[in-house]
Amino acid sequence: KAGVTQTPRYLIKTRGQQVTLSCSPISGHRSVSWYQQTPGQGLQFLFEYFSETQRNKGNFPGRFSGRQFSNSRSEMNVSTLELGDSALYLCASRGTSGGAGETQYFGPGTRLLVL
């Protein structure tokens, strides 16, 4: 099976712009989670989607949003970018039930630089 893929891998934006990141989960997986990784804050949970519904959300401002399509692919959008949004954004997919006991498989990440 192909792994989790994320596009683009690298992105440079300027403050105030918006950005959309894409994640394709492992075939058959219905749960997609997004994490932000920064040197200062480490890995922080953004949100999780399961069967096109947001099931869980972390403590991020409303500028961070996401969605999931019927084929389980997910997008994450950040509006009005700030310098502090520079980070590695990781997507992870989980199996058929998407329960906490199922292993999350991570993609390589999208590295976003905000200038």
Next chain:
Amino acid sequence: AQSVTQPDIHITVSEGASLELRCNYSYGATPYLFWYVQSPGQGLQLLLKYFSGDTLVQGIKGFEAEFKRSQSSFNLRKPSVHWSDAAEYFCAVGQPGGNEKLTFGTGTRLTIIP
């Protein structure tokens, strides 16, 4: 709320030496426990996980971890490290039957010296 502590930010070991990375968690019951490894510029790869049962868990790449309920710990070990083990290691907890997110520790960077 669940939390994870990895007390060692950076560890340096010689190639061939043994390794132990510490992980302590805070959670009201027995959580799901995971160890992930991240090489530079890469995503996270699962090394091993503990859900229940035998407290000594074997993983990939020769790693193992032991769950100790009394100490709220889930330390990662390897008897003999290889230069390719240089990476950042993350311990994570999940909540059985509840919130599906993973809570990660801050990570331990492992450097291997020849």
